[in-house]
Structure formats: structure tokens, C-alpha cells
Amino acid sequence: MATTFPRLLQQHASQRPGDPALREKEYGIWQTWSWQRAEQEVRHMAAGLASLGFAPEQNLAIVGDNRPYLYMMFLAVQAMRGVPVPMYQDAVAAEMAFVLEDAEVHFVFAEDQEQVDKMLELRETVRGLTYIIYDDPRGLRNYQQPGLMSVQDLMALGQQHEQQQPGAVTHSMAQVQPDDVAVILYTSGTTGRPKGVCQTHASFLGAAQGGVQTDGLTGRDNILSYLPPAWVGDFLFSMAQWLVAGFTINCPESAETVGIDMREIGPTYYFAPPRVFEGMLTSVSIRMEDAARAKQWMHHKFMAVAQRVGADILDGKPVPLGERLMYGLGNVLVYGPLKNAMGLSRIRVAYTAGAAIGPDLFKFFRSIGVNLKQLYGQTETCAYVCIQKNGHVKLNSVGQAAPGIELKIADNGEVLVKGVSVLKEYYKRPDATAEVMDAEGYFHTGDAGVLDHDGHLRIIDRAKDVGKMAGGAMFAPNYIENKLKFFPQIKEAVCFGHEKAQVCAFINIDFEAVGNWAERQGLPYAGYVDLAGKPEVLTMMKECVEKVNADLAAEEGMEDTQIARFLVLHKELDPDDDELTRTRKVRRNFIAEKYGVLIEALYNGSAEQFIETAVKFEDGRTGKVSANLRILDTKVYPAVRSAA
Template identity: 40%
Template sequence: MQHEMQACVPGTPGDHLMAVLAANAREHGNAVAMRERERGIWQETTWQALLDQVLAAAAGLQARGVAAGDKVLIVGDNRPALYFAMLGAIALRATPSPAYPDSTPEQLLGQLTREGVRHAVAEDQEQVDKLLGLQDQYDGLELIVYDDPRGLEGSTPAHAIAFTTLAQQGRQCLQQQPGLEQDLLTRAGSDDVAILLHSSGTTGAPKGIPLKHRHVLFAVRSAAQAGYFGVGESHMAYMPIAWVGDFIFTIAAALALRFTVNIPEKQETVQRDLREIAPTVYFTSPRAWSTMLTRVQVGMAESTPLKRRLYDHFMPYAVALERRHLAGHQPGLLQRLWRGVGELLIYGPIKDQLGLSRARHAYTAGEAIGEDIFLFFRALGLPLRQFYGQTENSALCAAQEAGTVKLHTVGKPFPGMQVRISDSGEILVRGGNVFDGYFDDDAASAEALQDGWLHTGDAGHLEDDGQLVVLGRVSEVVYTTGGARFIPTFIENQLKFSPYIKDVCVLGDGRDWLAALVAIDWDAVGHWAQERGVAYTSFADLSQQPPVYQLIAGLMRTVNAKLPAPTQIRRFVNLHKEFDPDDGEVTRTRKLRRGVIAEHYGEIIDAIYDGRQSIEARAQITYETGESGELRRELAICDVGAAEARA
């Protein structure tokens, strides 16, 4: 397997993504590399056809002025043309710089300005219009390549071109210049930047994180050596292309391990398409696993009485077996036989409905996952495991081994990667997967990289068997006025284990006691309310219903029981809206921007700590058009110990 994973000796100048792609086309040219569902039909692209598309994109981009060192903005949902263009830019030694598809014009402007972007590849009219709307503020954009022509045909701006036209021009260049193809295959080097990703920007402007060919290939090969995934996996590309996970899985691992990448028709059809493909490797966030569990629970609640009785028997049975298995106990013959019956009647059908019937590798990362959620999916028979990584270390650093899964750890480092804990309790990482420094930010680079070690900013510890425990961000360790030490994210994650809480911001830094701002989960709480006959008309109305306050207070009391008294939550508010990335309250990966939240909800926070029972809240909201408005609502303030005592 090791020979199959490498195009040449790792670390040498010729070991790069284009060399791996060329080897795949040469040795496995007729095998399927990519599928895209288009108008209900899966269209297949072989490795040879993928290479041809990438070379055509590279030649076309070069003909349009893209050169080594240029930054190429990539914006849109997962589409083959965007990946072709991304790899085409890489072949030219230019650097793809992806943005989230729901980025606001202001966020795109910041990225264009900071990186001096001259070329962009956009999915459709929506993204093109965003870029064109910035012309008065940024006149450096010379080329826009778009994939979907709908809405643009007949009114194409002078400096915009369809991807199909660009690729056709590229093919002409390849025909007219016999040596160009080989040049494009060998121009890149292992020490070139393959992708420019970005930090979440929770405390300011996002930092650029350049990952080189050698970083991402080292990470993928190391993870494969540890059995994290293998050659020939089937993978669904639905994660945002601006997130490191998508680049590592859909580009780096797909090339190095010859994955078949499956692209859904659109984001709204992911679940349907996932079921048809049934990938062998599946990775998503704890929040997505929680949403999936909620969907199962809602579906079972609405099914026939017989199915509900079977579910209510077999699922607790499987969870109990899995809990005992994780504690080191092996099931007996009768237990295995009865579990087999459950597989036939309940577990198998549920996995089939979720599209995970073939999943050999299932992972979660990004934040802590609830014990109940984790146990549920493992009880179904999915080999769900946790892993740990950051953009700065190519997303792959440590993972739970199949036979040593613990509920509270993220596993052991992959081969060739080292982890240690500093005297201050910070997790430090060293290995070939670690980046060389931030883009155009020497001060931040010097702070993050010291003596060859990446300072992750995460607090944690290593257990005696070498497994890593992640506690939260070092920067988020705060204190009450009484000196009680706590990490807000740790408590928030405990609360978000419930499907009824989508987001929560724990308060208490420099205060006498802790409080919380809660954004309920609209779908889960809405279904809960319907089942109990609680009437509501909107998100804001639902959030303020007394039974909903009682529900959330009960969840908080459960979490409080696990916390020291000085760090228990005393009061909370159910907000009348979700935290919104367009309002700057969370990042695109839903990390809290605490400074913005403190500013937006300052009056509510003051009311909580003043002892008031309610407050008229005003919230600034940003619509999809970019216009803003104000939302007003009377909000109750609830004592956790007395949920009924509300105005």
C-alpha cells in the first residue's frame, strides 16, 4: 500500500499533487475519479479525463494571465469545475484562495485586498454579482471565471469568461504548444504552496494559512499508515471548499489514495445523494451528527407503533452493549445473536436511510461530541471515532485507534507526528504536516511556531497511554471575580450535546457568577413543541414559550450537576434569533465571536446580571441583500433553579 500511495519519494521536489495526479492517470486512467450528480444522473469522470480537465484549466488560466505566485480566489459550492480550476492554478504554481460561498461582499473585499487577488473562479451568477459589486472599492480584479452560465449568458462582463470557454482555449494552447503539457505536470514542487486557507477570525481579520504540497501529502500518508483511511475509498464532497477538511479529503487524500469523489447535485440534495452513493469514508462535525440523530428520533416518533416498539427495545440494548464494549467487555454468543436480529430490523435500515450502510471509516472533529450521540452511532455499528487537527497542521494530527476508543479523548498522534504539553498546559505539535507560517504575518508566525513546535492555542493533557485530551482554547481560560477558573467552550460543548440547543454563549469572565445566552435549535425544539401541543408562530415566539424555558433550564441543571459550584450557570436567556455569521456573531464554522456578541447583546447581558426578569431586546440583522434591519422582542430572563419564575 505504501508504494501505491506515493508518486515518488516523499519530500523530494518532484513529490507534489500534480505528479500524483499524473501517476493516477497513467496507471489507472480508466478508473472513476469523480462523480457529479447532474439533473438526477451521476456523471463520471475518469482519472485520465480529470487530468485532461485540469491541464485545460491550467493552460486557459495561463493564457488569461495567471502566473506563479498569483492568488486565485475560489468561491462557490462544491463543483467539479471549481476543483479543476483549483488544481489548474496549482499546476501554474499559483495559489488557490477559497472563500465560503455565503461570504458577504465585505468579507470577500477583505480577502481580495489582503492578498492582492487579480483572478477569481466563481460558481454562479450570485458569486459573480458579489464580485462585480466590489469594483468601486477594489479595481484589481482582472479575470472572473464562472461555472454556471445561467443568468450570465448574453450579459457577460468584459473581464468574465465561462469555465467551458476557458477550458476550450486551454485545449487549443495545449495543441499548439507540444511541450506545454509536460511543463504543466512538472512545474510545481513539493515546497510550493498548494492552498491558502484562512483562520476563523474569531478575534479579528482571518489569518492566511498557506499549506504546501509536502505538508498535505505528509498528513494524508501518515493518517493512511495509521489506518485512518485507505486506497480507493468513496468520499462525498459536500463540506465547504474554504474549509481545510474539504481540501484534505477531496483533493489531497483523493489524489494520494485514489478516492472516488462524489459531488452532490446541490447542497439541498446532500442527504438523498449521500444515500445513493453510500460512501466508505464519512467525516462531519459533532453538530451534524447531532442533527442526524435528531432526524432519526423525529422519524421514529412519526413511524408506526410496531417500529417504535422495536426501536425502543433494540437501540437501548445496542447502546448498553457498546458502553460495555468500550469498557473492555466482549458480548456473549446470545448477545451477539440478538444484536444480529437488531441489525436486520433496526440498525441496518437506519444506516441505509442515513446513507452510511457502507461506511468503513466514520469520523467527527472540530469540537467535543456528546456522549449520547457518540454512543448512538457506534451502537448502530458505525465505527465512529474522534480525531484532532487544525488548519495549521493540515487537519490531521491525532485520532482514536479502532481498538482503544475512549469517550473523552481524541486518540494518539499519527506516525511521524509528535505531541507534547507545555508547562502552561498548551498542546504543542511537531511534524511534516505543520505549516511554515502565516501569510504576510511574521509576528503571528513567530508566536505560533517556536523551536520547531506549533503552539496550537488549545489546552489539554496526555494520558498515561499516550491519548490526547483536549479541554478548550488556552485563550478562553477565564476567571470569575471570586477566582473560579473555567473554560466557556467546555461548558458550551456540554450544553450543545443536547439537540435542543444550537448555540450558546457562556458568560462570567470578571463576573460574580456564570450566565448564558441560548439560541435554541429551531427544528428539534419545534418538533418537541408540536409533540406537546405548544403553539408558536415563529422562532422568536417559540424561544419564549414557558415550556421551552423549562426544557432548557432542565438541560442546564443536568450540566450544572457535573460542574463545580462556582462554575455553574445561574441565569440564562433564550434569544429571539440564532447567532448569525452575516451579523459577525459566529464564524462560517460557527465559532463564537465573543467580542461581537458582547457588543450586540450588551443590554441583555446587563439585564441578566442586574437581576431583571425580562428585557425588550433589539437585534441588528443583515439580510441576504446586504441590507440591515432591527428585530425587537420582549425576552424573559430565567433562573436555572426556577424555570417557571419568568415574566
Template identity: 40%
Template sequence: MLHDGATIEAGARALHPDWRDGDTLIAALDENARTHGTTVAIRERDRGIWQEWTWGQYRDLVLEQAAGFEAAGLKAGDIVLVIGDNRANLYVAMLAVIALRAVPSPAYSEVAPEELAGQIRREGIRFAIAEDQEQVDKLLVVREGVPELATIAYDDPRGLKGREPPGVVALEALLAKGRERLTREPALRDDLLKRAGVHDVAVLLHSSGTTGAPKGIPLKHGHVLSGVRNAAAAGYFREGEVHMAYLPMAWVGDFLFSLAAAITLRFVVAIPERQETAQHDLREIAPTIYFSSPRAWSNMLTRVQVGMEESTWLKRGLFEHFVPFAVELERRRLEGREPSALKRLRWQIGRLLVFGPLLDQLGLSRVERPYTAGEAIGEDVFLFFRALGLNLRQFYGQTENCALAVAQGAGDLQLHTVGRPFPGIEVRIDETGEILMRGDNVFDGYHGDEAASAKALDRGWLRTGDAGQVEPDGQIVVLGRVSEVVHTASGTRYIPTYIENRLKFSPYIRDVCVVGRGRPSLAAIVCIDFEAVGHFAQENAVSYTSYADLSQKPEVYDLVERTIATLNKRLPDGLAITRFVNLHKEFDPDDGEVTRTRKLKRDVIDAHYAPIVEALYAGAGEIAFEARVAYETGAEGVLKRDLALRTVGVGRAAA
């Protein structure tokens, strides 16, 4: 259990003396219901129609659901699994769990049953909340090996209502029981509103698990509220934002945006009908704040470029005339050179004819605070969206500090930095070059892992695990993971993620793993972006039948080689990528090669592709690679692929 007595409570109070009793998400939700009860809090698209709930209705649903959960046996300190895509009822259920001083522990919706079983065992979970029949079926499989999972509550009734297996119950049924309890027990309402405390854990999130099983990261009410208020003080959030909830519920960003910030600052949270319709629904939602990963921004740019190539000659001509001009204008502005009045007028004409209509088509016409985080964003992508008039900015943080720690300012950002710390956040660089942070948003330690906690926290300072530096003007530069600093055979120091992120600036490269530890030079295992490279193939009359076939086309190798050769010119001496292979498949989280957030698991990749790496350094021109595959039936097989290996600067791309 995460709530384990007066000793821990006293220690927490000493650690966070400025936290106020009663300062919780539930109290903030109640305040919104009392002062803005008829204002819309949540909108969700269902079968094409937008359903709405006011703050008053939101609070009442949370209390009814909490009363129903308690009647079903949920107790303070219990950890509750939550799995599914973004749904209003799942957010209500998470807050109901929090009101009972229990702890929601969200999992990624596509997580495999064996990973789910590991989470359930580690956290002693006996109560789960699932979105639909697909997730319930997965949990029933898990329950065969983990019988402690006694209760599974579901949201979507399709395929389940009236045919529930033992231990499976509808959220709607528990809600009805809770409503009856509140009618019979008038005092229960106020009791539920006041149970949670500022030092209670509000959510149990998880590390990416790149080097082993994911670690549980408990974030208390005080942590998340401090993070939101620090961000608001820095101008990162404002009251009354319109936010689209489409990020994975297991990711810290969704909890902070869709629940913590939304409740604290009264956002209108709009939920798309499905993940597949998110981009379509975005235009109807027209958010004022929008966060997306660098990969998603890059994909959006690719869609724009593809759309322009297939557009009319007039639209294509206007795009090609105004966009390069606006990009160069933005580049000069970031260098401190303000445009002349004539250039500003030309940009305004471009906004009227091109930029405004394009942003409206993308659903970004009302966005005032667009953000990106998670990894470095390509300079071309960053400048493109800023050139359109979006004040796109990067932020930097980890789950351990509520992901709200450092962000670029609205008016003084630089391309190579992630910005300055928010008010309330202290940052320093230790003698090894690691970035350390301190503030009330920094967590107090991992769940059930004292050794990992002691390693991560040093007298109140969070060791971020990232190498970095502070510029003279106070802006932070992030270089990469400290643990990933490696050396070539000559002793040249490099950080693979730094190089990999810059290769992924290309729309044609989805993933890449750079190898070279103890080797004479660097090599790369490349996973092409199927959509972008597929479009390239279509435009250049390159026929193909599958991802594997496309990846091995000489024209595609030329394309990737040009990207690598361009980056090589900017890398320090001794760090050029000399050899590469286009893999026949993408790195797959189900194969253990990447995490659910697509961070590389290098030890797994090293093991899976050891023959390819050896062939790269042996100078071979191709390899017959045998890949093990797992089928849905559980059977395993072997696929043989002939993969080309290329030396950079020798192929046709360098001619």
C-alpha cells in the same frame, strides 16, 4: 507573492529535509492517469444523472484548464480566489491553478461582499473563479471597490452565457483555449506536469477569524502529502475509498479529503447535485469513508428520532427495544467489558431488523471509516451511532497542521479523549498546559504575518492554542482554548467552550455563549435549535408563529432549564450556570457573531448583548431588548423584543 526566491526555498529545504523533489499533487494525479487511466475518479450528479470522469480525463481537463488560465494571464505566485459550492469543474480549476504554481484561495460560498473584499485586498487577488451567477454578481459588487480584481471565470453558464460583463469569462471558454494551446504546443503538456514543486504552496486556507481578520494559512504540497500519508499509516484512510464531497471548499477538511487524499490514494469523489440534496444523494453514493461535524451527527440523530416517532407501531417498538440495549452494550464495550455470546446474538438480530435498514436509509450502510471533528461530540450521539455498528471516531487537528494529527483508534478509544498522534507527529504539553505539535504536516508560517507566525511556531513546534493533557496510555485530552481560560469573581478557573460544547450535546440547543468573567457565577445566552424545538412544540401542543415566539414559550424555557440543570450537577463547585436567556434569534455570521464555521466571536456577542448580560446579573425577570437589524437593501432598523430571563432551579422545570 508566495514564491519569493532562493533564500526561502533553501530555508524550506532545511526545515523539511525528507521531502522529495517532484512529490506533488500534480505528479500524483499524472501517476493515477498513467496507471489507472480508465478508473473513475469523480462522479457528479447533474439534473438527476450521474456524470463520471476517469483519472485520465481528470488529468487532461486539469492540463487544458491550466493552459487556458495561463493564456488569460495567470502567473506563478498569483493568488486566485475560488468561491462556490462543491463542483467538479471547481476542483479541476483549483488543480489547474496549482499546476501553474499559482495558489487557490477558497472562500465560503455564503461570505458577505465586505468580507470577500477584505480577503481580496489582503492577498492582492486579481483573478477569481466563481461557481455561478450569484457568486459572479457578488464579485462584481466587490470589484466596484477593488478594481484590481480584473478577471472572473465562472462555471455555471445559466444567466451569464452570452451576457458576460467586462472581465467575466466562462471556464469552458478558457478550457477550449487551453486545449488549442496544447495541440499547438506539444511540449507544454509535460512542462505543466513538472512545474509544481514539493515546496510550492498548494492552497491558501484561512483561520476562523474569531479575534480579528482571518489569517492566511499556506499549505505546501509537502505538508498536505505528509498529512495524508501519516493518516493512511494510522489506518485513517485506505486506497480506493468512496468519498462524498459536500464539505465547504474553504474548509481544510474538504481540501484534504476531496483533493489531497483523493488524489494520493485514488478515492472516487462523488459530488451531490446541490447542498440541499446532499442527504438524499448520500444514499445513492453509499460512501466508504464519511466525515461530518458533531452538529451534523446530532442533527442526523434528531431526524431518526423524529422519524421513529412518526413511524408505525411495529417499527417504533423494534427501535425502542433494540436501540437502548445496543447503546448500553456499546457503553460497556468502551469500558472494557466484552458482551456475552447471547448479547452478541441479540445485537445481530437487532442489526438485521433495525440497525442495518436504518444505516441503509441514512446512506451509511457501506461506511467503514466514519469520523467527526471540530468540537466535542455528545456522548449520547456518539454512542448511538456506534451502537448501530458504525465505528465512529473523533479526530483532532487544525488547519495549521492539515487537520490530520490525532485520531481515536479503531479498538481502544475512550469517550473523553481524541486519540493518539498519527505516525510522524510529535505531541507534548508545555508548562502552561498548551498542546504543542511537530511534524512535516505542520505549516511554515502565516501569509504575510511574521508576528503571528513567530507566535504560533516555536522552534518547529506548533502552538495549537488548545489546553490539554496526555493520558498514561498516550491518548490526548483536549480541554479547550488556552486564550479562553477565564476566572469568576471568586477566582474559579473555567473554559467557556468546554461548558458550551456540553450544553450543545442537547438537540434543543444550537448555540450558546457562557459568560461569567469576573462575575459571581455563570450565565448563558442560548440559541434554541428551531427544528428540534419546533418538533417538541408540535408533539406537546405548543403553538408558535416564529423562531422569536417559540424561543420565549415557558415550555421551551423549561426544556432548556432541564438541560442546564443536568449539566450543573456535573460541573465543579462554583461553575454552575445560575441564570439564562433564550435569545430571539440565532447567532449570525452576517452579524459578525460567529464565524462561517460557527465559532463564537465573543467580543462581538459581548457588545451586542451587553444589556441582556447586565439584566441577567441584576436578577431581572425580563428585558425589553432593542436589536439592530440590517435589511437586504442596506437599510438598518430596530426590532424590540421582550425576552424572559430565568434563574435555574426556580422555574417549573425544577419543580
């Protein structure tokens, strides 16, 4: 197998030139790029960059939604021995400015007018930003700024350059080495400024090869590429595994049409973070609440069968004939239509990663026949540390060490990793690299975990977030929060308890799910703040919390971390307000500081607390949201000891 991204592209173009490599839906019609066309256009893009003065080891920033030319730009940059640096397309200007300055970027690929406008604004303050290349020309006809050009103009330049210097791009592709940096991915920055993670061709292709072999992926598979291209998971699946397996990547028309496009394409291989699967389940729950009583009865009847035997049937375990027949009937009447509605009918393998997934949510999808598995990793490990193999899926673990990976648990419980996928370094940060890499070559993940007797890894929480209750019990906030977020009515949760006598929580309602419920109850509301404070909604949230407490009471070591008090926040936690990262991970310390008055009220016995909070709106304006929040006490259950 070829050992770099550009050489793999050349290999596919040579061996299967007419097979589909990429598709894009535009104006309702799917457009296809063959491997031969993709390789030719990558070559023209690379030559165009060379004609503009792009040099080896130079960085080029990429920002936009999932588009064929965006993925081809990754390859064009690599073909010139440069390094692509993807940025989150919804990031604010200040976040982008940091990446552009830190990576010393002179060239940017921007998808459309929205991203071009950001880059033109940033060019006034970011030194050296010279060329802005765009994909979608809509709205840009009258833009005449220097250094601004379309990708079509870039390819035309490249064709001229190739005529003048034939073979230059081919020679450059041949010079790319496996140990060259293939991409710089900036971390989400949960604890400070993002760091640029330098990953080589060898590390990402090694990770991709392990996944492809484990799941038997081939050129006949299809995936939908819809996750942020700046996220390590998308680079693993939509770039590295795409080129190793040679399957087809499909780019949706827009974020709003992903569900429709899923059903049209019928992907055989699917990847999504837990929040996407949570959203699917919430959508199913809302539809069932609106369904006729007969349909509701049938849904509950057959979902009970699925919960009993669905996962065992998927894993090929023995199941009584009667239950198999009932499950088969359920597949015709309930599970099949459900999977079709979610675009999962043809799925052979589905993965989730990026955050812990609740066991109940995990079991739901496996019970209806979706081969959902967990992948564990970080940006620093190409999202590749543990992988769950078919027939060896445990709901409470993230699987065994992936091919080419060694695992070790440190004395403090931290997960240590060595192997093919570990980062080369942090960009211009030898100090930060030294902090996470030890003398034996192990990467310190920052996650706390345990290995069971089968070598399956169970992630408890972030090592820095695991604390101790005042009584000595281990406090793992993320573990509790994921249990809360299984309920479709709860979108986000933040738990507190380190060095405290009891656990307390903030909860965000899911506005769509709770709003739908309120409308069916004939409960009027004026907006998010009003709905979140309704007594009926608070009662619903209390019931959810108490169900989680009952679960925790039955888990050894978790019984003392039941939630004693909670409140429902008056606003959604938002990346634009710095409360979440762009990948929607909680910025725990920031939230604790910002909402200190609410935490104090939770622990001093107050029944309610007034708060006023500054917020940023999508159009850039700022404002304030205020509310008088009620604080509720919940039932805490005695520990349930399992029989010996």
C-alpha cells in the same frame, strides 16, 4: 509516491486511467470523470490560464459549491506553480473583498451566476481583478463583461495554447516542488481579520498519507464532498487524501439533496463537523417523536442495548452472548434502518473535527455501529494533529499524536505541535507567524489540553477562553456548551463565568426540533421569537440545563461550573450578524459586547430583560428584532464524589 498534487494526478492517470476519479450529480444523473479525463482537462485548464497570462506564484481565488471543475481548478493552478485561494461561498462581499485584496488576486474561478455577480460587483472596488471564469452557465448567456468566460472557453483556449507550445504544461508540472505553497486557506477570524495560512504540498500530502495509512484507505473507497471547499477539512479529505489514496469523490447536486445523494452513493468514508452529526441525531429524534408507540418502544428498548454494548462490539471487545444476540436483532430492526436513513450503511470509517463533539453524541453513533472517530487539528496544521485508531477510541479524547506529529503541553496547558502538517507561514504576516511558532519549531495551537497516560489528548477549551471562577475553579465554556448542544432542542449555547461567582448561559432553540414538538403539543406560535419565549419551551430548556448540571456535578473539577441562570435568546446567532464565524464557531467577545445588557441582567438577579437587536436578512435588508426575555434560575447539584 509522487510528492506534489499535480504529479499525483499524473500518476493516477497513468496507472489507472479508466477508474472513476470524480462524480457529479446533475439533473438527477451521476456524471463520471475518469482519472485520464480529469488529468486531460486539468492540463487544458492550466494551459488556458497560461494563455491569459497567469504566472507562477500568482494567486487565483476559488469560490463555489463542491463541483468537479472546482477541484480540478485547484490542480490546474498548482500545475502552473500558482496558488489557489478558496473563499467561503456564503461569505458577504466585504469578507470576500478582504481576501481578494490581501492575496492580490487577478483571476477568480466562480461556480455560477450568484458568485459571478458578487465578483463583478467587487471588481468595481478591488484593484487588479481582471478575469472571472465560471462553471455553471445558467443565467449568464447575456453577460458580456470583459474578462468573463466559461471554464469550457478556458479549456478551448488551453487546447490552442498546447498546440502552439506542446509540453509547456508538462514542463511546468515537473517544476512544482514539495515545499512550494499548495494553497492559502484563510482562517475564520474569530478574533479579528482572517489570516492567510500558507500550506505546502509536502505538509498536506504528509497529513494525507498518515490518515490513509491509519485507516487503510484505497482507490475502492467513496466519499461525498459537500463541505465548504474553503475549509481545511474539505481540502484534506477531498483534495489531499483523494490524490494520495486515489478514491472517488462525489459532488452532490445541491446542499438540499445531500441526504438523498448520501443514500445513493453509500460512501465508505465520511467526514463531517459535529453540527452535521448533531443535525442527524435531531432528525432521528424528531422522526421518533412522530412514530407510533410500538415503534417508539422498540427504538428505546434496542437503543438501551446499543448504549450498553454497541461501542464494545465495534471495538472488538468481549461481550456476553445474550447481549450480542440482542444487539444483532437490534441491528436488523433499528440500527440498520437508522444508518440507512442517514446514508451511513456502508461507512467503514467516519470522522468528525472542527469543534469538540459531546461524548454522548459520539457514543450514540458508535453504539449503532458507525465507526465514528475524532480528528483534531487546525487550519495551520492541515486539520491533522491527533487521530483515533481503530480499537483505541476514547470518548473524551481526540486520540494520540498522528503519524509524523510531536505533541507537547506547555506550562500554561496550551497544546504545542511540531511535525509534517505545520504551516509554512501566514501570507505577508511574518509578525503573526512569529507569534505562533516558537524557537523550537512548535506551533502554538491556542487550545488548552492534557495528555493521559496512554498519550491520548483531551482538549478542554480554547486556551484564551479557559478562565477562572471567582472561587478559583477552572471555567471551560466550550466544554459546557457542547453538553448543552447534545440536546436536539438546543442549537447553540454561550456560557459566561470568568471571574464570576456562578455560570450563566444564553441558549438558542433549534427551531425545527422545538417547532415540531410544539405542533404535536397543539401549541400555536407565530415565529422564532414567539416560540422561543413560550413558557412551555422555557420549561423544556430548564430541564435540559438541569440534566447538564447533574453531569457536571459528577465530574471532578467541573462541579463548580454548573449553570445557575439562563435565558433563551430571541434570535438565532448568525454569521451574517457577526455572532458566529462561517464555520459556526462562537465569536465570544463580540457576543459579550453586543448582548452586554443581557449578561448584566443574568448576574444582577433580574427576572426579565427587554432587548432590541439589529439583524441582517438574506436579501441584504436590515431590521430589528425585540423581545422581553425571561431569565430562569436552575437547580444546582452537590458534587458527586466517585468511590476511591
